[in-house]
Amino acid sequence: MAEFQSASAEQFTGFDLVGDVHGCYKTLLELLETLGYVRVRGTYQYRDQQRPRQLIFLGDLVDRGPAIRPLLHLVRDMVERGSAVVLMGNHEYHTALYLTPSEQGGYLRRHTDHSNNIIAQTLKQFANYGQELQEFKQWMSELPLFYQHRHFRAVHAFWDEDLIDRFVGEHHRDNLSHQQFVQSALEPKGDCGRLVKRLTTGLTLALPDEHVIVGREGQHRRRFRVRFWGGFDNLGDTAFQPDPLPDSLSQQQLSASxxxxxxxxxxxxxxxxxxxxxxxxxxxPQQQCENIACLDYSAVLGGQLVAYRMDDETRLHRDKFVTVDYRD
Incomplete structure (x- = not known):
């Protein structure tokens, strides 16, 4: 797990950033075609190699969807060719932890009912390909956490400037093995753990007064995801997730802290x-503000798979989103 700042990024005339795919293989194929990527010698690259573009996947390739295995093969082949970059999402991180044995016994992520449910489709689709799954687990666990370009940045959930600067300035220069990093990332008060969790799951606030939200997949949540731009007057203003806050909480004023x-x-x-x-x-799809765009539009739940065609603009434009409906 590391940053990604490609030394060869200057060879590309533009970048196509893609939101959470979650095993929607056929939908991704249609998006690639729409964006102008073609299969050459077995994998995809941008059609016009005189003006090449690169795909940047924002994480969450695995879980939930119907064709996780072929999707991983397609995307990894693109990465190996240099026509794509994949960032780590919370589902890749969960998969790496779930499948990595702990020195204390068991696994780095406990196999609870909740964890089992998250990874169920991935395990099912790799049931006859155990060695492949282990290889993909290793690949996922080494994905970069974020991407920096002189024109833009990309991360799965939240850009934490302080933690990223600390990581680049300290841990990135350490001789820290993958296994040591994953082990360290499970220490909630350690820099590695805070970094991975913050960048892949974002900011959250606790629900007051022991309130609970029942999510769309039936999970009970005592925390909710919040946005990190604009101004805020009350709790409802801060929420950034599909599950709304209870009406009794939405108008509650924020504390000074x-x-x-x-x-x-x-x-x-x-x-x-x-x-x-x-x-x-x-x-x-539209930008959340003039310089932030979320590209996850619930493709695996029957929504849209969304990309943004990034060139050298300094402010985002609504007409640069590209979408395809769920096809799998």
Whole structure:
């Protein structure tokens, strides 16, 4: 797990950033065709090699969808050719932990009912390909956590400037093996664990007064995902997720400490454009503000698979989103 800042990024005339695919293989094929990528010698690259473009997947390739195995083969082949980059999502991280034995026994991620449910489709589709799954687990566990380009940034859920600067300045230069990093990432108070969790799952706030939200997949949540741009007056303003807050909480005013915390983590309008996935949006794709775009539009739940065609603009444009409906 590391950053990605390609030394060869200058060879590309533009980038196509793609939201959470979750095993929607046929839908991705249609999106690739729509974007102008063609199969050459067994894998995909941009059609016009005089003006080449590169795909950047924002994470969450695995789980839930109907064709996870062929999707992973397709995307990994694109990465090996250099026509794509894949960032780590929370589902890749979960898979790596779930399948990695712990030195204390068991696995780095406990096999609870919740964890089993998350990874169920991935395990089912790799039931006869155990060695392949182990190879993909290793590949997923080494995916970069974020991408930086002079024109834009990309991460699965949240750009934490302080943690990223600390990681690049300290851990990235350490002789830290993959296994050591994964082990360290399970320490919630350690830098590695805070970094991976924050970048792949985003900011959350606890629900007050022991309230519980029942998510669309039946899980009970005591925390909710929050946005990290704009201003906030109440709890309802902060929520950024498909499951709405209870009406009794939406108008509750924020405490001074919560306002301060949100302000400290705000991604301001002066920063370069940022692309994220993770948040299960719906309806017509559009930027969240002039320099932030979430590209996760719930494709695996029958929504849309969404890309943004990034060139050298400093502010995002609604007409640069490309969408295809779920096809698998």
């Amino acid at each position: 919560t306002r301060q915390w949100l302000s400290e983590h705000r991604y301001g309008p002066e920063r370069r454009p940022l692309f994220i996935g993770h948040y299960w949006l719906h309806n017509q």
